[in-house]
Amino acid sequence: MSSFAFEPVIGLEIHVQLATATKMFCGCELSFGQPPNTRTCPVCLGLPGALPVANERAVHFGLMIGLALGCELAPQSVFHRKNYFYPDLPKGYQISQYDEPLCRGGRLGEVRIHRVHLEEDAAKLIHLGVSGRIDRSDVSVVDFNRGGTPLAEIVTEPDIRSAEQAAEWLKLLRATLRRLGVSDVNMEEGSLRCDANISVREVGSDQLGVKTELKNMNSFRFIERGIKAEVARQEGLLIGGEQVIQETLHYDPSSGRITSLRSKEEAHDYRYFPEPDLLPVTISEQMRSRAEAEMPELPVDRMERLQRELALSAESAQLLSFRDELGDYFEASLAAASGTIEPQVLANWVSGDLLGRLAEGQDPAQTNVSPASLAGLVQLVSDGAISVGAGRQVLDELIERGGEPEEIVERLALSALSGEDELSGIVAEAIAANADAAQRVRSGNEKAIGPIVGFVMRQTRGRADGGQVKRLIEQQLTSHL
């Protein structure tokens, strides 16, 4: 039995809250933590007689997502009603799209896209726990602020083969959506939500196994963990000669436990039918070209360009593309450079020294370090006008107070000791002060040079170039033999 080798087959369903000004089918503004039930109207409360009107901006965002994912945009798509009873669904149906979605097909990276469609979000149910009421029942309240928020649902083909790949790909999708400016794509706040369809099969098989749908993974970490746990569970069943049952599962991040929400037999019959209150969405040439005109350079394209045109490493290119604020900062800095600096060197400064001095997720454009001043700093280092160490001190000063790198170098007297005469004197001083160490170096112990170098660096307050210092020490020790 244990000779079986399994591979997971994973497809994702991603819900993205669109960052429109108003809700999907009414004029209410979207809610960001406003008091409960203050962003509602007859339409999103499902009052008798109220009617939906589709949000054009949401359709536009849907088209941009479709273009970014290389989908085919349907000339005409249809809203359907998905009927089921729940207190977070005030009309008793969700307006969604069914067999005629806005976009079909497509690909992002190595994963094919099945479809993209538009729908409305449900309201938020809040379970307040045991109350003081006589009937001892738990109390649930509904906040309709979220109800009716526009959602794009993106469904992939089952092209993903590991939990790690799922999380990595989702990061690419998030970067892409953020670049489009169509969503806040924040998993913790629920503006990006992901369910996974998971099955396993024997390696080499082209059949799909029985799949389960795993819900409630609200961070990249939980997605990876949840999928891993479910894959392990399914493998365990198969190895033990049992069957996987088609069901919807709930992942509890705190315990890591997976529990069944409902089986296939308990699945709802949603009784989809075309929403008679809305006309089909017809995509005009004008709507299409407007979406095309607003397409920015996408992370996958930027990554490729940064490697091709600027010869950046794959790692640097990925970082600067996935975090577009870093990429934008890098490119602004490169453009501001007066002389010629090596793009990879600048990229290293951005992704290393600069990023290391920022708070988690902070945009460097929001700091005191302007792209031009970083370029100036890197230029000074590249030209040998200051040492790398001095450069870091300049960066500290820029972060702290801003300013011009040249001015800081001058004010703090950080310019490199380029004249070998001055440095030679300090080196001689250092050798004299560390006679023991000098002796050990002369007798072949190269590591003993450390204290002598350290003395010079202290004396020069980091202005000297480490390589040059070492070379001078070695020269003097040899010549004094």
Place this chain on the structure above:
Amino acid sequence: MSDGELLRLSAAEAAAAMRAGQLDPVELYRAYRQRAGADLAAGEHGLNCFTWVADDDGAAERLGSGLPLAGVPLAVKDLFCTEGVPSQAGSKILEGYRPPYTATAVARLEQAGAPLLGKCNQDEFAMGSSNETCAFGPVRNPWDRERVPGGSSGGSAAAVAAGLAPWALGTDTGGSIRQPASLCGVVGVKPTYGAVSRYGMIAFASSLDQAGPLSRNVTDAALLLRHMIGFDERDATCLHFPNHIEIPQEGDLTKTKIGVASQLSAEGGALERGVEDGVAQAFADALSLAGQLGASVRTVALPHAPHALAAYYVLAPAECSSNLARFDGVRYGLRACAVGDRDGGGQAPRPGDASGEGDPSEALFGIEAEGELIGMYARTRHDGFGAEVKRRIMLGTYALSAGYYDAYYGRAQKVRTLIADDFRKAFEQVDFILTPTSATVAFPLGAFSSDPWAMYLNDFFTVPMSLAGIPAISIPCGRSGRGLGPDGEGLPVGLQIVGPPYSESRLLQVAYVLEQALRFDGEVALA
């Protein structure tokens, strides 16, 4: 002017008198308010036309002078939402419900100068053809109180016929304006689908529902319709009406080509039980009168029209099963406790209200388990909906179920397309099509209470136009003749005139010419 004279003025006449300063709008409003209020107070001993009547003259006093409708009071079918005023759609599940907003059609007529007089009784959620499915008791026909006024806009039609209102708003899904207009001897117009905004109309079947006027004559209908139509950004299916509604003028029917379809004729065509003799006679008389007025009459084919009723009774219930899902006891209207509750069922308090004025932190519902929630839904809908509404919800739920969709909903949609095509082709040959509005005159209360399908057959002549989305008007064309039998003698008969999309003005003009020649006298019914 005496109250009697006042009440005999048509809406257009009253408006003209008020514009000329001969009549005070508040005086007129008060006179109608008293009549309507008396009927409301009489309950089922009266005609039971109203579920609410204004109790002061505020609505009339607030109106500016010089508005096009000049202050002529308006009765409104209960299913139109009216801010702060009960809007119950004839259902127990919405008993006492006061919406926080007003329907576009009502708001437009108020802005044009028609103050809200009262809300009219109707079949529950507009599902019925006799006004007997209402939770607040049946409406009685002013021509014969032992008979029904038709439905579902029966309260509106009876109120206009009885002079309890100068004119009224109704809605028509499969005949709900035209059939009661026919049975009560008044004029009723179902406009082109999309002509009037549906925003604020409590929905029955969204793809069919249309608001329209009920009035004593064609001129009043044109005047009211003129101020109802037009684009509304709150209704995605509402259109920019491509022309203006003209007030009809004196004229004849020369150059008018009228079609009669054997499938929808007085011979009954495919209608099993046929058309009553009195109706057939009045229809034949109206046709020959049209000929005398210069119209050419020819036969057209509407081959799929006999299938309209079957398609309608799949599509309308399908839509209603979804439209009525919102009545779940969570946010507004009736809420019952779950079966087996500690309280032993019955009504539970529902904190908070639909206008959002309640304390949002207050619990909207308390549930221990999913089963109890489902129990609350079931009990609320069991207690809140009447038998006919439940029947249609079940029909529609079934028709949309997995595995049945194509056989029912899908096929019915295809039939609907064929019916619309039939009309399109027919209107390449003729300007209008004439049919009886109803196969019968007003029938006795309870006549069809044990046979739903026989009741559905009342919509035989009106449903095809609803499926095609085209306009139609019903005008009284006579009274069932003497000597044709003991039942329904002397009761009004309706003539339906059907036109292509957006032909309302021409339709009203033809109706007006026929009305002038027919000289129908409806005064008998004035209560």
